[in-house]
Amino acid sequence: MPAYRPLVIAGQLRRQYLLPPNGPPMLDTPGGNLLYAAAGAHLWDESAEETLGIMARIGEDYPQEWIRNFKKNGFDTQGIKILPESIDLRTFLVYTDIHTAQIANPVSHFARLGLTFPKSLLGYQPPEEKQDSRARQNPDSPRLLDIPEAYKQPRAVHLCPLDFATHMQFAAAFRQFGATAITIDPGLGYMNGNFLLDLRSLLQGMTAFLPSEEEIRALFWGRTTDLWEMAAILGSFGCQAIIIKRGGRGQYLYETETGRRWEIPAYPTNPVDLTGAGDAFCGGFLAGYAKTLDPLQASLHGNIAASLNIEGSGPFYAFDAMPGLAQARLLSLSEITKEII
Numbered sequence: 322m323p324a325y326r327p328l329v330i331a332g333q334l335r336r337q338y339l340l341p342p343n344g345p346p347m348l349d350t351p352g353g354n355l356l357y358a359a360a361g362a363h364l365w366d367e368s369a370e371e372t373l374g375i376m377a378r379i380g381e382d383y384p385q386e387w388i389r390n391f392k393k394n395g396f397d398t399q400g401i402k403i404l405p406e407s408i409d410l411r412t413f414l415v416y417t418d419i420h421t422a423q424i425a426n427p428v429s430h431f432a433r434l435g436l437t438f439p440k441s442l443l444g445y446q447p448p449e450e451k452q453d454s455r456a457r458q459n460p461d462s463p464r465l466l467d468i469p470e471a472y473k474q475p476r477a478v479h480l481c482p483l484d485f486a487t488h489m490q491f492a493a494a495f496r497q498f499g500a501t502a503i504t505i506d507p508g509l510g511y512m513n514g515n516f517l518l519d520l521r522s523l524l525q526g527m528t529a530f531l532p533s534e535e536e537i538r539a540l541f542w543g544r545t546t547d548l549w550e551m552a553a554i555l556g557s558f559g560c561q562a563i564i565i566k567r568g569g570r571g572q573y574l575y576e577t578e579t580g581r582r583w584e585i586p587a588y589p590t591n592p593v594d595l596t597g598a599g600d601a602f603c604g605g606f607l608a609g610y611a612k613t614l615d616p617l618q619a620s621l622h623g624n625i626a627a628s629l630n631i632e633g634s635g636p637f638y639a640f641d642a643m644p645g646l647a648q649a650r651l652l653s654l655s656e657i658t659k660e661i662i
Contacts, residue, residue, distance in 0.1 A: 325372075325471055325474070326372075326474050326475060326476045327372045327373060327374040327397060327471065327472060327475055327476065328362055328366060328372065328373050328374065328475065328476055328477050328478075328479075328607060328608060328611060329373075329374045329375075329376065329400070329472045329475045329477075329478045329479070329495070329500075330355060330358050330359050330362065330373070330374070330375050330376065330478070330479045330480075330481065330604065330607070331355070331375075331376035331377070331400070331463050331478070331479075331480050331481060331483070331487075331491055332353065332354045332355030332358060332375075332376070332377060332480070332481025332482070332483065332600075333353045333354055333355055333377055333410075333461060333462075333481065333482075333483070334351070334352075334353040334355055334356065334377040334379050334383065334401070334410060335351075335352040335353035335410050335411070335412040336349050336350075336351075336352065336383070336384075336410050336411045336412070337349070337350050337351065337352025337353070337412055337414070338411060338412065338413045338414070338427065338439070338442055338445075339352065339413075339414050339415075339594075339596060339634065339635075340414070340415040340416065340430060340431075340434065340436075341416055341593070341594040341596070341634045342416035342418060342419045342593070342594060343419075343593045343594065343634075344593065344594070344633075344634055346436060347634055347635060348439050348441075348442075349411075349439070349441055350635060351387050351390075351391075351635075351636065351637075352412060352596075352597075352635075352636065353377070353410075353412070354481040354482055354506075354597070354600045355375055355376075355377050355481055355600075356375075356391075356597075356636035356637075357596075357597030357598075357600035357601050357604070357630065357636045358479060358481050358506075358600040358601065358603050358604035358607075359373055359375050359396055359604055359636075360597075360601060360604065360626075360630070360636045360637055360639060360640065361600065361601035361602060361603065361604025361605040361606075361608070361623065361626035361627070361630065361639075362479070362604035362605060362607050362608040362626075363394070363395060363396070363604070363608075363640070364604075364605060364608070364625075364626050364629065364639055364640075364642070364647055365605060365608035365609055365612065365622050365626070365647070366395075366608050366611075372395075372397070373395060373396050373397060374396075374397040374399070374400050374469070374471065374472045374475070375391065375396050375397065375398060375400055375401065376400035376401065376402075376463045376467060376468070376472070377400070377401055377402070377461075377463055378401075378402045378404060378408075378460075378461050378462065378463050378464075378467065379401060379402070379403055379404070379408060379410060380403070380404055380406055380407045380408030380410070381403055381404065381405055381406060381407065382407040382408070383403070383408075383410065388401060394637065394640065397471070399469045399471065400463070400467065400468065400469055400472055402463065402464070402467040408460075408461060410461070411441075411442065411445050412424070412448075413425075413427045413442065413445055413447065414596060415427070415430045416594070416595075419592060419595065420569075420595070422595070422596070424447045424448070425447045427442055427445055450509070450510075451510065452510055452511070452513065452515065453484045453485040453486070453508065453510035453511045453516075454484070454485070454486060455485060455486060455519065456486055457484075457486055458484055458486045458487045458490075459483070459484045459487070462483050462484055462486075462487040463483075463487065463491075465490055465491070465494055468494065472498075473498045474498065474499065475495060475498060475499075475500045475501075476500070476501055476502075476611050477500055477501050477502040477503070477504075477528075477607055477610060477611040478491075478495045478500045478502070478503045478504070478607075479503075479504045479505075479506070479603055479604065479606075479607040480492065480503070480504070480505045480506065481506055481600060481603070482506050482507060482508040482509065483508050484508055484510055484511070485508065485510065485511040485516065485519065485523070488505060488507075488508070488511075488523060489522065489523055492505065492523060492526075492527060496526055501611065501614075502528040502529070502607070502610050502611060502614075503526075503527050503528050504527070504528050504529040504530075504531060504603065504606060504607055504610070505523070505524075505527060505529070505530050505531065506531045506532070506599070506600070506603045507530070507531075507532050507536055509536065512532060512536040512537070512539050512540045513539055513540060513542070514540065514541070514542055514543065514544070516540070517540055517541070517544075520540075520555065520558055521558045521559075523558075524555060524558040524559055524560040525558060525559035525560075526559055527559070527560045527561070528560070528561050528562065528610065528616075529560065529561065529562040529563070529564055529606065529610070529616060529619070530555055530560045530562075530563050530564070531564045531566060531599075531602070531603050531606065532565060532566070533565070533566045533567075533568075533599060534548065534565055534566065534567045534568070537551050537552075537555075537565055538551075541554075548565055548573055549573070549575065549582060551563075551565075552565060552573065552575035552582075553575060553577075553580075556575055556576075556577030557577070560577060561576070561577055561578065561616065562574060562575065562576050562577065562616035563575040563577070564606065564616070564620055564623075566599050566602060567587075568587075568595075568598075569587050569592075570586075570587060571584065571585045571586040571587040571624065572584075572585045572602070572620055572623075572624060573585075574616060574617060574620050576616055576617075581660060582660065582661040583617055583620070583658060583659065583660050583661065584658070584659050584661055585620055585621065585624055585654070585658045586654075586657060586658070587624065587627075587628070588624055588625055588627075588628035588650055588653075588654050590628045590631065590632055591632065592631040592632070593631060593632055593633055593634065594631060594633065594634040595631050596634065597630055597636055598627045598630055598631050599627070601623075601626045601627045601629075601630035601636075601639070602623035602624065602626060602627040603623060604623075604626060605619075605622045605623035605624070605625065605626025605627065606619045606620060606622060606623035606626075607619075608622060608626075609621065609622025609623060610622075617658075621651055621654050621655055621658065622651065624654055625647050625650045625651050625654060626639070626647075628650060629642050629646070629647065629650075
């Protein structure tokens with residue numbers, strides 16, 4: 322039998338309280354960047370079951386039934402570390418319109434919408450925005466010791482937004498494990514000018530770096546406003562491809578070795594809920610790159626994964642997509658993607 326070589330995605334699991342722009346509230350349901358990214362990858366992973374390994378840290382109060390359901394959906398869950406304590410993994414998100422989301426003041430938003438405030442959300446505080454430490458990991462970030470033996474021969478690895486120290490440690494470890502590809506979606510805590518030089522170490526030998534336009538502009542604030550110049554600088558740090566996620570305007574792709582540039586439009590669709598779109602893109606990119614070893618094809622896979630994700634709510638919405646729909650969209654998108662000469 323061939324060696325077990327999973328795709329591996331490390332990130333965060335959350336207990337999601339979501340008031341989407343359309344549709345009913347989703348109260349205390351599975352969420353977090355890890356699930357949206359894993360779902361985006363799962364859309365394209367046509368291998369046997371449980372070839373997609375997921376890594377996160379949770380407390381003993383996290384619903385075990387959810388983990389069993391992750392496994393039923395084809396995810397290998399042995400990378401989920403359950404700590405012998407309770408951990409507050411609640412996250413609140415409300416949309417005031419299709420493009421505008423807020424994470425604070427849940428009581429006022431429930432009242433505004435005429436909804437009963439859930440007791441399980443009492444005492445919730447939005448996450449504090451702060452700059453990362455270069456040496457200390459966040460308490461809920463996965464650790465190197467959490468990596469199962471089965472994940473130490475990975476096909477490809479994606480690191481969801483986490484703190485800088487975790488990204489540094491995991492990038493180095495999985496590079497030693499011989500991953501074919503390692504992709505990184507940066508965390509907000511280090512996408513500022515103070516960390517620009519630190520990215521030289523992080524990006525060395527990486528396959529792809531996938532910031533949003535807002536994040537990369539924050540990183541280069543006061544230095545340049547040219548997105549392609551930003552991409553070229555980051556590529557020069559030793560990363561093969563820089564992909565800038567631009568929401569409803571699609572993505573920019575910069576290939577470092579050749580200097581080639583592509584503008585990929587967002588697949589035209591009617592968005593219902595934008596939650597997790599960027600994570601779904603990254604998961605789709607990972608699976609696409611593992612199949613093709615081509616950053617352009619990987620970007621197209623990510624784009625389509627995001628397009629299916631935003632047509633409904635929750636990380637698993639796209640699982641019910643019509644068979645063949647993703648492939649049909651992929652072909653259509655490839656025909657309208659332009660290389661910038």
